[in-house]
Amino acid sequence: MADTLRSKASEHYTKARKKAAKALAEGRSKAVETLDSGAKRARRRAEDAKQRTARGVDANPLAAVAGGLAIGALLASLLPRTAREDKYIGPVSRTVKSTAKGAAKVAGTVAKAEMIALGVNSGTARQQVRDLAGKIGKAATSARTAAVKTLRKDSE
Secondary structure: OHHHHHHHHHHHHHHHHHHHHHHHHHHHHHHHHHHHHHHHHHHHHHHHHHHHHHHHHHHOHHHHHHHHHHHHHHHHHHOOOOHHHHHHHHHHHHHHHHHHHHHHHHHHHHHHHHHHHHOOOHHHHHHHHHHHHHHHHHHHHHHHHHHHHHHHHHHO
């Protein structure tokens, strides 16, 4: 009788194990499909954002330049300076900064004149820069999400 019980228990265990393995395989398959479709969607969104950005740059290059300069300045301000930079590049840096400030002032004046000549006001340009920054942010978020999902997939 004990052998019969053991045999039945072993049989139930084997069936349960097979069911669990099948469910796990199906779950993995569905997860892979979901990740793949999400990655494809992210790539499409990034491509769409790229195309919209290109059209926006073509439509208003001055706003794109202004946005690029603003983003570059923001990124540069976030990077920490080192003692070695100060020691070796400090004097040159001050000269470059001074020259850059003068050039930026002249560029700003010229850009304003060009915008006025094109009939673009500062509010419109500001909005286009905001839109561009938002699209870049969305593209970066989509790319980050796709990368995280890919990393999770690879670690399984």
